[in-house]
Every structure is written in C-alpha cells, then in structure tokens.
Amino acid sequence: MRKYCGTPRETIPFKIMDFFVDIYANLFYKKRKKAPINHDAPRILVASLGHLGDALTVTYMFPLIKKTYPNATIDLLTAQWCEPVNLHNPYVNQTIYINHFQTNRRKISRWEKFKDFYQTFHQALSVLRQADYDYYIDIRYSDAVAHFVLPFISVKKAYGFSRRALGGLLDKEFDVPTHEFHHFDMYFMLLREIGVKGTFADIEPYFPIPESVNFEKIQEKIGLANESFFMLFPESGGEHKQLSTAFWAKLIEQILEKHQLKVLLCGQTSMSKQILDLVADNFKTQLIDTSAKINIQEIAVLSKNTKFALTLDSFPEHLGCIFTKTITIFKGTGYPFFPLANFPVYLIHNHKPSVGLPFERDNVEVVYQENVETDAVKALVLNKISNFLNE
Numbered sequence: 001m002r003k004y005c006g007t008p009r010e011t012i013p014f015k016i017m018d019f020f021v022d023i024y025a026n027l028f029y030k031k032r033k034k035a036p037i038n039h040d041a042p043r044i045l046v047a048s049l050g051h052l053g054d055a056l057t058v059t060y061m062f063p064l065i066k067k068t069y070p071n072a073t074i075d076l077l078t079a080q081w082c083e084p085v086n087l088h089n090p091y092v093n094q095t096i097y098i099n100h101f102q103t104n105r106r107k108i109s110r111w112e113k114f115k116d117f118y119q120t121f122h123q124a125l126s127v128l129r130q131a132d133y134d135y136y137i138d139i140r141y142s143d144a145v146a147h148f149v150l151p152f153i154s155v156k157k158a159y160g161f162s163r164r165a166l167g168g169l170l171d172k173e174f175d176v177p178t179h180e181f182h183h184f185d186m187y188f189m190l191l192r193e194i195g196v197k198g199t200f201a202d203i204e205p206y207f208p209i210p211e212s213v214n215f216e217k218i219q220e221k222i223g224l225a226n227e228s229f230f231m232l233f234p235e236s237g238g239e240h241k242q243l244s245t246a247f248w249a250k251l252i253e254q255i256l257e258k259h260q261l262k263v264l265l266c267g268q269t270s271m272s273k274q275i276l277d278l279v280a281d282n283f284k285t286q287l288i289d290t291s292a293k294i295n296i297q298e299i300a301v302l303s304k305n306t307k308f309a310l311t312l313d314s315f316p317e318h319l320g321c322i323f324t325k326t327i328t329i330f331k332g333t334g335y336p337f338f339p340l341a342n343f344p345v346y347l348i349h350n351h352k353p354s355v356g357l358p359f360e361r362d363n364v365e366v367v368y369q370e371n372v373e374t375d376a377v378k379a380l381v382l383n384k385i386s387n388f389l390n391e
Contacts, residue, residue, distance in 0.1 A: 003175050005142060005163040014165040022168040024151075029169060034156045035132070041071035042134035044194065045155065047146035048078050049100040051237050052296075052315035053337070054183075055082035058139055060203050060340060061187055061196075062091035068196045075131065077146055079103065080120065084296040088208040096124045100144035105237065121149075128153045135159070137190040139183075141176050159193045161186070180335045180353050200360035205322045205340050213297045215305055221298075222264070222290050229262035229288075230255075230385075231302060231309045231324075233316035235271055241313055241331050245271065247373050249278035254382055256283045259389060261307065266299065266316065267291040308388045310381070313337050321345050325388045327381055331372050338364060346384045348377055 002018070004011040044065065048058045055078055065072055073093045076086060080097045081104075099120045101113040108116075128149060138146050138160035147166035150158055158170045167173035174189055188198060219225070234248050252263055252275070263286055265272035272291040279287060294302070300319060303309060309320035313330045320326045321341035327348075328339065334351025338359050345364045355368045369377055 002162050002167060018165050018168060021166055025168040029151055037134045037156050042069055043073045043131060044135045045075050045077060045133045047138035049098060049144040049146050050103055050140060052082055052085055053318050055085040056318050059089055060205055064198045065196055066091060088210050090208060096127050098124045102143040125152055135194045139187055141186055159190050180357055182338060183336050203340050205342055207300050207319060207322050209297055209300050213301050215301050218298050218301055222288055222293060224288060227262050228307055229264055231264045231266055231306045233266050233311040234275060235267040235269060236312040236314040243373055245274045245278055248275045251378050252279055253283055254378060255385060256286050263287045265289045265291060327384055329372050348372060348380060
C-alpha cells in the first residue's frame with residue numbers, strides 16, 4: 001500500500017486520482033510495446049521540477065552516470081528558474097523546461113501558475129516526443145513529480161517515487177524510508193535501477209563557470225576593491241528557514257569588530273538592505289549590498305575568491321561549499337540537506353532527529369543547538385570564523 005506525503009486534504013485527492021491512474025496504467029500504459037534497452041549508449045531522461053538547490057545537487061549524478069555509460073545521452077527535465085544552474089553543464093545533451101505550479105515561487109496568482117504550467121508542459125512535449133528514452137528517473141519525492149509526462153512520450157523503463165501520486169505510471173515505484181535519510185540516498189536508489197552504483201565518497205561536487213565571467217569584471221561591477229571579504233547569504237527559498245535581520249546585523253558587527261573584512265550581502269530581496277540599515281554606522285562602509293545585482297555564475301566566481309561564506313540551508317550553501325569554506329545555519333531542517341562539499345563546512349542546526357547521524361563526508365562538522373538565534377550560536381560562528389582565517 002502506498003504511503004502518501006501530506007495532510008488528509010492533500011492525500012485523499014491523491015488516492016482518488018491514483019485509483020483511476022492505476023486502472024489506466026494496468027489496462028493500457030504498462031502494456032505498451034518497448035524495444036530492448038540500449039545498454040551501450042542509453043538515452044536517459046532525468047526529471048527534477050524543484051528549485052535551485054535540487055538542480056545543483058542533481059548534476060552531481062551526471063558524472064556517475066557517464067562513468068558507467070560513457071556514451072549515454074542525458075536529457076534534463078527541469079524548471080525554467082533552474083536554467084542558470086544547467087546552462088553550461090557539459091554532461092547535458094538538452095534541457096527541457098516545465099514550470100510546475102507546485103514549486104513555482106513567482107509572485108503571481110495560482111491561476112497564472114496553472115497557465116504557466118500548461119504552456120510549458122505543452123512546449124516540452126513537442127521536444128520530449130522526438131526522443132526514445134531508455135530510462136526515466138525522477139528524483140522528486142515531495143511536490144512536483146513529473147510522472148504525468150510518461151503516457152505522452154516513449155520510455156522503456158521509468159523509476160521514481162509514489163508518495164505524491166501517479167506511481168502507477170512507473171515501472172518501479174519507490175517509497176521513502178521511515179527513518180532520517182539524505183536526499184542523495186534517494187538518488188542512489190534510482191541510479192542502482194539503471195545500473196549505476198556509487199557512494200557518498202564518489203560524489204564530486206562541481207559547477208561549470210564560463211570563461212567570460214571573471215573576478216576583475218565583477219569587482220568593478222559591485223565596487224569591490226582588492227580587499228579581503230566574506231559573503232553573507234541571509235535568505236532562503238523557504239522564509240520559515242530565515243533568521244531575523246537583527247540577528248544578522250548584530251553578528252556582522254561582532255565579526256567586523258574582530259576582523260578587517262568587507263561583507264558582501266547577497267540575495268534577491270530587500271532583506272540585505274534591511275540588515276544594512278540596522279548595522280551600526282561605523283561599520284556600514286564595510287558592507288556592499290550585491291542583492292539582485294549578480295548572477296549565479298558571478299556568485300560562483302566570488303565564492304572562489306572569498307575568505308568564507310556564511311549561509312542558511314539554501315542554494316548558496318550548496319554552491320558556496322564547492323569553492324570555499326562555509327558556515328551554515330539550519331533552522332528547522334537537518335540531515336536530508338546536509339551539504340556535499342569540496343571545502344570544510346561548519347553546520348549548526350536545531351533538527352533533533354538529525355543528532356548523531358553519521359554523514360559520509362568527513363569535511364562537514366555538525367553542531368546541534370536547540371535555538372539557532374542566540375548569542376551562543378553567534379559565539380560558535382565567531383569562533384569558527386577565527387579558525388578559518390587562521391588556517
């Protein structure tokens with residue numbers, strides 16, 4: 001029996017929909033004619049209709065796939081807001097976009113999100129129908145699974161998760177474990193089905209940066225002289241994960257009292273300006289607000305040159321730790337989103353179920369604090385910054 005994810009208001013419609021989907025799948029869809037799988041050069045459709053953090057970590061699968069199948073063709077089904085992450089990826093044959101209404105964070109009405117979903121779905125089908133896929137894998141185990149595309153395209157084997165409905169369209173549907181798990185554990189479940197094996201030790205985080213994006217041009221763009229700096233990312237895609245502007249302002253003051261650094265405030269909203277306004281006047285000249293002024297590739301280049309990054313559980317956390325030492329604070333989230341890092345990460349969280357869980361990346365130091373908006377947490381951050389700068 002399937003275990004659905006959500007409130008009864010959500011799961012009851014899933015059960016009703018799946019009753020009819022299962023009838024259709026068993027009578028028609030699963031009896032479709034399928035040619036043999038091309039094991040020498042499989043064509044693989046990877047679906048990920050989530051957000052930027054998902055989009056980045058999903059790309060870590062691609063080298064593992066290519067190691068097993070050097071001649072594989074990887075097509076990516078994702079959302080348009082993830083385009084900057086995938087634009088220069090050397091492993092992707094083509095990227096196809098569907099803006100799922102459930103993961104659309106644009107400030108538009110629900111009706112407009114449905115219209116956008118329908119339009120992008122219609123456009124995507126014209127591309128998807130041109131291919132004959134050996135495998136379909138959808139990494140989503142929460143909102144916005146892409147299984148609805150399967151009856152309209154040619155796929156020989158389809159794998160994914162059933163907890164948000166439409167599992168009957170899959171050739172093998174998975175449920176998530178009842179214990180705490182890392183999101184890449186779910187990716188490995190799917191990869192094993194297509195013959196790709198790996199462990200956390202095999203994951204090599206990367207993010208391609210075009211040669212046209214260079215540090216000197218970015219310095220000129222944002223008014224950054226040749227001074228030491230760190231990057232602060234106070235925003236998260238989920239506002240419930242964010243900390244108060246007062247917390248950040250006080251922490252910035254304490255950092256600048258001890259260290260001669262510039263602070264790059266990074267984000268997409270007015271939150272950075274609100275923080276800047278709260279910082280004492282004698283420190284304001286040390287702050288540069290880059291919010292909505294730099295793109296993802298420029299953030300990556302700055303990350304290669306920064307002393308460290310200070311983030312929340314969000315896309316910048318995953319991107320930053322590819323290129324620099326990172327301090328990250330998790331509010332309400334834990335082990336599933338622990339970062340896969342190239343550089344040392346100091347992670348403070350208040351997610352009790354994640355306490356004591358082993359994490360197979362030895363460069364991530366994890367500390368539990370019941371409340372993350374306290375002077376004790378500021379002290380931990382300040383101490384780690386001193387360690388990072390003295391190493």
